[in-house]
Amino acid sequence: MRAEPFIPDPLPPLDIDWIRHIPLIGSANAALARFDGLLRSIQNPDLLLTPLITQEAVISSRIEGTQATMRDLLIFEAGKSAVSNEKRQDIREVMNYQKALSHAQEQMMTGHLSWDLILSLHEILLDGVRGSSFGGSVRSIQNYIGPIGAPIEKATYIPPPPDLLPEMIHNWEDYLLGPEKDVLVQLAVLKGQFEIIHPFCDGNGRIGRMIVPLFLMEKNLLSYPSFYISAYFDRTREEYYNRLLHISQSGDLNGWISYFLYAIRDQAFINITRSSQIVALYDEMKNIIPQVIRSQYSIAVIDTLFQRPIVSSSDFIEISQIPPESGKRILLKLRDAGIIEIIQEGKGRNPSIYQFAKLVQIVENETSL
Incomplete structure (x- = not known):
């Protein structure tokens, strides 16, 4: 029926x-x-x-x-x-x-x-x-x-x-x-x-x-x-x-x-x-990143990483509006300091892709905390 x-x-x-x-x-x-x-x-x-x-x-x-x-x-x-x-x-x-x-x-x-x-x-x-x-x-x-x-x-x-x-x-x-x-x-x-x-x-x-x-x-x-x-x-x-x-x-x-x-x-x-963890991480990066990159672009760098925690080198430069050569040097400094990690090496016309792992881990954590 x-x-x-x-x-x-x-x-x-x-x-x-x-x-x-x-x-x-x-x-x-x-x-x-x-x-x-x-x-x-x-x-x-x-x-x-x-x-x-x-x-x-x-x-x-x-x-x-x-x-x-x-x-x-x-x-x-x-x-x-x-x-x-x-x-x-x-x-x-x-x-x-x-x-x-x-x-x-x-x-x-x-x-x-x-x-x-x-x-x-x-x-x-x-x-x-x-x-x-x-x-x-x-x-x-x-x-x-x-x-x-x-x-x-x-x-x-x-x-x-x-x-x-x-x-x-x-x-x-x-x-x-x-x-x-x-x-x-x-x-x-x-x-x-x-x-x-x-x-x-x-x-x-x-x-x-x-x-x-x-x-x-x-x-x-x-x-x-x-x-x-x-x-x-x-x-x-x-x-x-x-x-x-x-x-x-x-x-x-x-x-x-x-x-x-x-x-x-x-x-x-x-x-x-989770929101508090993100705010705390942002405050932490405001203290750490200026010391690592020694650049006038510190805030632009931080904001870009929080906007796009997985980002290609070309997108990083475009979003942050940092001059290309400065942007490349900053990415290398961030990687050497362990703030970001490379998850795909650039090859030919394909740019490298980086991950801001600390932020990704906070957001991907779906447990009850």
Whole structure:
């Protein structure tokens, strides 16, 4: 017997167990406030948090099946071709995620989170990759979630039919713009309802995770849209999917809300630790690098390494805007001092590729710290 599409109740939900969630609401909001306090203390978050935003793009894309790592992406950007067309496609998906986040950040500085913005993010996300023909548009077909290649009869979840989507999206956006007793619970509901509606043919999970930092910025809980939640969902992937599925299977919205509040709280502490490590490393380099290179270009050197922790010699010179001969001498001094290491020797017209290993190690560390 074929399963039927699930039709969720309209928002706002009427069965939130507020008493149950009070302890987690308090601890999650407190952890998030501490993280935002750190963000406000960072003078140049666009620079220092770029590697973490890159890793968020990598992990969120990995949840959906891509195999590209942060190292793959950085080496590709440094000029080394991906080993296969499949890997190149995966890297393109991650790069699109980065572009979408950058576009969102720019738009949020003067505008607001809205369905129109979400559609523009979706278009950027799917540009030139799988599902690109559906980019920026709500689905007009019935989709479903299930084993790869399985028919709809074997689906684990069938979202609402496309003719109901306009009304559901309008209801979702009304709830987005309206008040709720607690912003984090409101975000949990929005995230869960978005996944249930499944408004796109592809990219629903990535867009849904992208909404998290944007909504927190919209509601003034973050001063910068840089809450990296995908790592928690990836570490607890089975529970992540099960909690979402139980909303439709047994109406357990409160179980999802609890899980989401845990995610915010625990990931906030990890984000604090990792961001603090990056800031401390930057301060360390401000003391060390001027002594090593003895150059007027010290700040340009440091900023370039934090912007591109894996970089080719030619890109290093272009990004830092240091004269070529000076740039080459500086790279040699940094390498001799052990600050950077060469991971690919230059050959012919291909420049050498260097790695700022300390920063890469901080960002690639996906443990709970």
